[in-house]
Amino acid sequence: MKSNFRLPGPTAVPPQVYDAMQREMVPHRGAEFVAFYRSMLERLQRIHKTESDVLVWPGSGSAGWEIAITNFLSPGDETVALVAGEFGDRFALVAGKLGVVAHRVELPWGSAFHPEILATALGAHPGAKAVCLTHNETSTGVTHPIGELAAVARERGMLTFVDGVSSVAGIPVDFDGWDIDYMMSGSQKAWMCPPGVTIAAIGPRAWDAYERSTFPKFFWDAGPMREMSAQGITPTTPPVSLDYALDTAAQMIEAEGLEHVFARHADLGAQTRAGIEALGLELVAEPGFESNTVTAVQMPDGLSAKLAAQRLLDEHGVTVATGQSHLADRIIRIGHMGWVDSEDMDNCLAAVKAVLG
Numbered sequence: 432m433k434s435n436f437r438l439p440g441p442t443a444v445p446p447q448v449y450d451a452m453q454r455e456m457v458p459h460r461g462a463e464f465v466a467f468y469r470s471m472l473e474r475l476q477r478i479h480k481t482e483s484d485v486l487v488w489p490g491s492g493s494a495g496w497e498i499a500i501t502n503f504l505s506p507g508d509e510t511v512a513l514v515a516g517e518f519g520d521r522f523a524l525v526a527g528k529l530g531v532v533a534h535r536v537e538l539p540w541g542s543a544f545h546p547e548i549l550a551t552a553l554g555a556h557p558g559a560k561a562v563c564l565t566h567n568e569t570s571t572g573v574t575h576p577i578g579e580l581a582a583v584a585r586e587r588g589m590l591t592f593v594d595g596v597s598s599v600a601g602i603p604v605d606f607d608g609w610d611i612d613y614m615m616s617g618s619q620k621a622w623m624c625p626p627g628v629t630i631a632a633i634g635p636r637a638w639d640a641y642e643r644s645t646f647p648k649f650f651w652d653a654g655p656m657r658e659m660s661a662q663g664i665t666p667t668t669p670p671v672s673l674d675y676a677l678d679t680a681a682q683m684i685e686a687e688g689l690e691h692v693f694a695r696h697a698d699l700g701a702q703t704r705a706g707i708e709a710l711g712l713e714l715v716a717e718p719g720f721e722s723n724t725v726t727a728v729q730m731p732d733g734l735s736a737k738l739a740a741q742r743l744l745d746e747h748g749v750t751v752a753t754g755q756s757h758l759a760d761r762i763i764r765i766g767h768m769g770w771v772d773s774e775d776m777d778n779c780l781a782a783v784k785a786v787l788g
């Protein structure tokens with residue numbers, strides 16, 4: 432058994448990744464680190480399937496929202512934000528707090544955004560410069576069809592900012608193939624690392640928009656970060672140990688093979704859903720759009736999700752998450768991303784059966 436830590440982030444960290452963090456410090460602008468950093472960024476580009484830039488900041492997933500808004504828009508610009516869960520909601524909130532007009536398009540939590548819904552919404556907001564999308568909504572276990580949604584936005588000349596926090600490195604992402612403009616993720620999800628690194632892929636149209644952005648920015652300014660990253664250095668001190676962790680995890684992903692990693696997650700998703708449905712429990716996600724990194728499960732009427740999660744931990748040593756916002760006590764969320772195999776899910780599902788079956 433590896434781990435019974437089935438939170439949808441932070442996720443279980445493999446020993447090789449922890450080991451990498453024990454490495455001695457080196458000068459962060461010295462030749463050794465420069466060579467390391469450049470090769471890490473190339474690895475991250477391959478995993479995003481992009482030839483454009485992938486930049487890395489110390490931060491959590493939320494930083495990725497702020498990077499998108501402050502680098503590629505200006506105060507007063509309009510965006511359309513797709514909201515069908517906690518993280519879509521927060522993306523819209525961040526945009527609004529920073530001074531951008533976020534036109535929210537809301538669906539009930541658990542629903543997926545279909546391209547026609549976006550097309551209608553964009554028709555109502557022709558002045559919008561960007562669309563804020565969540566690839567994998569961690570609060571509901573829904574994977575939105577980002578490739579198709581991005582195509583709709585692009586037809587209207589709008590930028591696509593994609594939150595890939597719980598998708599990148601677990602669910603297929605094809606940054607260049609989907610022709611999206613920006614996608615961010617966090618080290619603590621399918622990347623199998625401790626929390627603390629924000630990873631952002633940035634495409635050519637976003638860089639054009641960067642030139643027009645008037646937002647004040649310093650720490651999240653992507654321009655200097657891009658220029659210096661190309662030389663293997665960063666404007667401020669990089670999180671050296673976390674970068675070692677991230678590179679080691681990325682090496683593990685490449686050694687397994689990206690397509691194999693995606694297939695393993697697809698299998699884990701199917702296994703989890705089958706186990707849950709065999710118990711007569713219902714999923715939160717709209718059929719056909721269930722996530723392969725996190726499964727959200729409705730609690731039977733009258734049963735507290737918080738109590739169920741506590742019993743899973745106390746009686747079986749299995750850690751899962753409860754819901755967020757209005758679903759806080761109504762659902763549990765089982766993470767199956769990163770360092771997970773089918774035996775781990777067998778253990779988790781056996782515990783769920785003992786508590787909820």
Ligand SMILES: Cc1ncc(COP(=O)(O)O)c(C=O)c1O
Nearest residue numbers: 491492493518569594596597617
């Ligand atoms: C889809 C998604 N976006 C954004 C975030 C926010 O990330 P963080 O809490 O690392 O700032 C999370 C965190 O769980 C997430 O799942």
